[in-house]
Amino acid sequence: xxxxxxxxxxxxxxxxxxxxxxxxxxxxxxxxxxxxxxxxxxxxxxxxxxxxxxxxxxxxxxxxxxxxxxxxxxxxxxxxxxxxxxxxxxxxxxxxxxxxxxxxxxxxxxxxxxxxxxxxxxxxxxxxxxxxxxxxxxxxxxxxxxxxxxxxxxxxxxxxxxxxxxxxxxxxxxxxxxxxxxxxxxxxxxxxxxxxxxxxxxxxxxxxxxxxxxxxxxxxxxxxxxxxxxxxxxxxxxxxxxxxxxxxxxxxxxxxxxxxxxxxxxxxxxxxxxxxxxxxxx
Amino acid sequence: xxxxxxxxxxxxxxxxxxxxxxxxxxxxxxxxxxxxxxxxxxxxxxxxxxxxxxxxxxxxxxxxxxxxxxxxxxxxxxxxxxxxxxxxxxxxxxxxxxxxxxxxxxxxxxxxxxxxxxxxxxxxxxxxxxxxxxxxxxxxxxxxxxxxxxxxxxxxxxxxxxxxxxxxxxxxxxxxxxxxxxxxxxxxxxxxxxxxxxxxxxxxxxxxxxxxxxxxxxxxxxxxxxxxxxxxxxxxxxxxxxxxxxxxxxxxxxxxxxxxxxxxxxxxxxxxxxxxxxxxxx
Numbered sequence: 001x002x003x004x005x006x007x008x009x010x011x012x013x014x015x016x017x018x019x020x021x022x023x024x025x026x027x028x029x030x031x032x033x034x035x036x037x038x039x040x041x042x043x044x045x046x047x048x049x050x051x052x053x054x055x056x057x058x059x060x061x062x063x064x065x066x067x068x069x070x071x072x073x074x075x076x077x078x079x080x081x082x083x084x085x086x087x088x089x090x091x092x093x094x095x096x097x098x099x100x101x102x103x104x105x106x107x108x109x110x111x112x113x114x115x116x117x118x119x120x121x122x123x124x125x126x127x128x129x130x131x132x133x134x135x136x137x138x139x140x141x142x143x144x145x146x147x148x149x150x151x152x153x154x155x156x157x158x159x160x161x162x163x164x165x166x167x168x169x170x171x172x173x174x175x176x177x178x179x180x181x182x183x184x185x186x187x188x189x190x191x192x193x194x195x196x197x198x199x200x201x202x203x204x205x206x207x208x209x210x211x212x213x214x215x216x217x218x219x220x221x222x223x224x225x226x227x228x229x230x231x232x233x234x235x236x237x238x239x240x241x242x243x244x245x246x247x248x249x250x251x252x253x254x255x256x257x258x259x260x261x262x263x264x265x266x267x268x269x270x271x272x273x274x275x276x277x278x279x280x281x282x
Numbered sequence: 283x284x285x286x287x288x289x290x291x292x293x294x295x296x297x298x299x300x301x302x303x304x305x306x307x308x309x310x311x312x313x314x315x316x317x318x319x320x321x322x323x324x325x326x327x328x329x330x331x332x333x334x335x336x337x338x339x340x341x342x343x344x345x346x347x348x349x350x351x352x353x354x355x356x357x358x359x360x361x362x363x364x365x366x367x368x369x370x371x372x373x374x375x376x377x378x379x380x381x382x383x384x385x386x387x388x389x390x391x392x393x394x395x396x397x398x399x400x401x402x403x404x405x406x407x408x409x410x411x412x413x414x415x416x417x418x419x420x421x422x423x424x425x426x427x428x429x430x431x432x433x434x435x436x437x438x439x440x441x442x443x444x445x446x447x448x449x450x451x452x453x454x455x456x457x458x459x460x461x462x463x464x465x466x467x468x469x470x471x472x473x474x475x476x477x478x479x480x481x482x483x484x485x486x487x488x489x490x491x492x493x494x495x496x497x498x499x500x501x502x503x504x505x506x507x508x509x510x511x512x513x514x515x516x517x518x519x520x521x522x523x524x525x526x527x528x529x530x531x532x533x534x535x536x537x538x539x540x541x542x543x544x545x546x547x548x549x550x551x552x553x554x555x556x557x558x559x560x561x562x563x564x
Contacts, residue, residue, distance in 0.1 A: 023438065029451050130380075136416065166305060
């Protein structure tokens with residue numbers, strides 16, 4: 001699980017209601033009892049219901065029903081149901097719904113990418129980059145995984161990935177053998193991944209003993225040619241496709257033999273569509 | 283201006299680098315001097331350069347050039363330029379770029395909506411809802427305004443908007459006259475806005491003395507009919523169109539006479555495309 005702190009949940013509520021819900025306060029809704037129910041308006045892989053439940057509970061609502069993140073829903077399926085004070089219902093109605101819609105949009109798009117990719121290669125990985133919208137890492141990665149993806153990198157602290165922009169300061173692709181040797185003397189618990197923009201750069205990385213090559217923006221045809229050449233030199237090398245991967249081309253990269261398909265496209269999905277029903281219980 | 287706290291900026295950096303940049307540390311980039319330049323790859327209304335500058339300065343870079351948020355850029359225009367330690371460049375390269383791309387995507391889409399709407403009515407307002415992605419209020423509202431929009435509501439604390447879901451607890455649209463009278467006894471400094479889903483509900487609000495009616499998901503034709511009827515009863519009433527407004531229909535709602543066009547569509551724009559160049563200065 002990705003742990004959301006109480007502060008994470010509180011911030012969502014407080015961002016929308018920094019100084020009270022002016023409308024509900026003026027109407028004097030406090031003390032009346034109501035019910036909120038959320039339903040899927042389209043097919044979706046739902047996500048962040050657990051965080052919505054915590055949000056609901058924080059404002060004193062009793063949660064009667066909630067589906068788990070990662071559940072595939074049909075049109076009309078119930079996502080959440082809770083009861084309690086009408087003022088509390090209005091406090092979290094939109095914030096909880098917007099979070100579920102946003103996260104489920106990412107989960108659904110990841111699911112689509114994974115389905116397309118795995119139609120060509122059942123064992124391919126679909127990985128989400130760290131280029132999600134700002135401040136959204138936890139929700140983006142939770143949704144990515146709910147949809148069948150994995151994080152490519154959770155950030156700069158978890159992995160070794162040599163970009164061309166690193167190699168500008170270390171002598172270029174020609175110095176990769178010594179560079180990789182030096183890295184391995186220090187860090188033996190991580191794969192060394194090298195980004196490449198051409199067959200020549202990829203081959204240099206493969207010969208230098210990289211564990212993986214991340215090919216950026218090659219066509220599927222060029223990707224496959226480069227893969228064959230790299231595997232001749234380095235049979236176990238992991239081949240990663242990245243750069244502009246989306247629903248229109250992911251199957252082609254999977255067919256071209258990629259082990260991992262890296263994308264940011266899922267993070268910019270349109271939000272899923274939910275229906276919220278509020279009822280007066282009195 | 284929307285004020286970003288130091289903590290807001292720090293969180294962006296720390297989210298991506300919670301425990302050091304493993305790659306740059308292993309490569310020993312520290313101490314080498316480099317330059318980072320960011321350029322527009324497409325036409326865009328740029329946004330959040332000020333926050334990128336603060337991010338750059340926080341890691342010790344010297345910023346040599348930056349365009350202001352709201353500037354309209356052509357392909358190839360320079361957005362930012364900074365120099366300093368190669369390790370610092372790598373620390374913020376993607377985080378700063380991803381923020382500018384995300385915010386500029388929203389600004390550009392808002393600009394498009396405003397242009398389309400104002401082709402029919404130069405004085406119409408384009409307003410962004412509070413249904414932006416979670417945690418993103420400051421960036422979303424800054425980008426909205428950079429693109430020529432305004433916040434509809436910054437949250438629940440700033441305005442009075444009676445939804446049908448409020449009226450469920452107060453006797454329905456038939457009780458609006460007494461309800462609005464009671465609100466005005468308490469709160470005289472805010473407009474009373476009533477959401478309506480039909481001409482009948484809108485007319486009830488207009489007759490009851492609402493300052494504005496927000497018509498949800500009416501067609502432009504029905505919107506115009508309803509506007510005429512409401513203005514007969516309440517000539518000064520502000521007419522707001524909301525629900526599913528995007529580039530395909532915003533001009534029609536503007537032509538139908540809406541004073542304000544409320545949308546969330548701009549928040550789910552694809553990110554703008556930037557080019558980042560890093561150079562070794564030695």
